[in-house]
Amino acid sequence: MLGTQGVPGTEEDSIGTNQLKSFGHMCESHHFLSWDSRHRSLIHCLRCFRVRSFDNTRSETIQFHTPLTLIVGYNGSGKTTIIECLKYATTGDLPPNSKGGAFIHDPKLCGEKEVLAQVKLSFKGTSGAKMVSTRSLQLSVKKTTRQQKTLEGQLLMIKDGERTAISSRVAELDQIMPQYLGVSKAILDSVIFCHQDESLWPMSEPSVLKKKFDEIFEAMKYTKAIDNIKSLRKKQNEELAKYKIMEQHAKEDKEKADRAEKRSIKLQQEIETLREETQQLSLEMRLTPKSLVL
Numbered sequence: 001m002l003g004t005q006g007v008p009g010t011e012e013d014s015i016g017t018n019q020l021k022s023f024g025h026m027c028e029s030h031h032f033l034s035w036d037s038r039h040r041s042l043i044h045c046l047r048c049f050r051v052r053s054f055d056n057t058r059s060e061t062i063q064f065h066t067p068l069t070l071i072v073g074y075n076g077s078g079k080t081t082i083i084e085c086l087k088y089a090t091t092g093d094l095p096p097n098s099k100g101g102a103f104i105h106d107p108k109l110c111g112e113k114e115v116l117a118q119v120k121l122s123f124k125g126t127s128g129a130k131m132v133s134t135r136s137l138q139l140s141v142k143k144t145t146r147q148q149k150t151l152e153g154q155l156l157m158i159k160d161g162e163r164t165a166i167s168s169r170v171a172e173l174d175q176i177m178p179q180y181l182g183v184s185k186a187i188l189d190s191v192i193f194c195h196q197d198e199s200l201w202p203m204s205e206p207s208v209l210k211k212k213f214d215e216i217f218e219a220m221k222y223t224k225a226i227d228n229i230k231s232l233r234k235k236q237n238e239e240l241a242k243y244k245i246m247e248q249h250a251k252e253d254k255e256k257a258d259r260a261e262k263r264s265i266k267l268q269q270e271i272e273t274l275r276e277e278t279q280q281l282s283l284e285m286r287l288t289p290k291s292l293v294l
Helices: 017-024 027-033 079-091 170-179 185-192 206-216 219-287
Strands: 042-049 060-064 114-124 130-140 146-152 154-159 164-168
Touching: 042 079, 079 114, 079 130, 079 170, 079 185, 114 170, 154 170, 164 170, 170 185, 185 206, 206 219
Parallel strands: none
Antiparallel strands: 042 060, 042 114, 114 130, 130 146, 130 154, 154 164
16 A cells, blocks of 8 residues: 655655654654653554555554654555554544544445444553554444544553553543653644644744644643742742741740749849858857847
């Protein structure tokens, strides 16, 4: 279904330049997060089954190589579908113009009422372990309606010969896939696997462009972090003000305590002096003859 040779600009055209870079350099995109080559993610292969115009009787598999994998073929041979499958496998987002189950192989073409489509992606995660992501879709066709359903997916980790199923819930899969790839969903969606129908977003209106860049550079997280820091600082300042008042009261209490202690010591000394005088007088009285006292 895919050719092996082609000349850009002809009928046997190659895939777009921006999309070309994404295939062999999936691992390179991780450099934005870490320069350590040991923790780069790398795509191994992709398998598509019953997607778009791909054969409904057998799956199609494409192997990716570094630093670049060039995919060429006639118009309509499925080059863009590969990008769509990569994006769907990594983010869980269906491509544009896929309403009504258009992303799934048309059941009418194969004479079936129900078609099960599957996209499977094998890659090396940032931890170095081999990962396999599987996403499945179902399209049912009735007389007047078409119903598309997202089935449970699976993320499998293969490390040291052991296979571990990490998650099967679609929501969890959408959340953890970017983590294992080491790239945010916004970058996967708008940069690495950007669909050709959405590739002109850099020419968008300023407000739309700003929103897109905010998503890519995670400005919202930065803003939230700043707001949290400001809120925390405000609370800490309030606590500090309370502690300063407590400190002032404690100083005053300490000064009172010091004065009371000094007064207590002085009174104790006076008491000792008076006690000695009393003892002395008592002694003198005992030694004085009674006749003199009378």
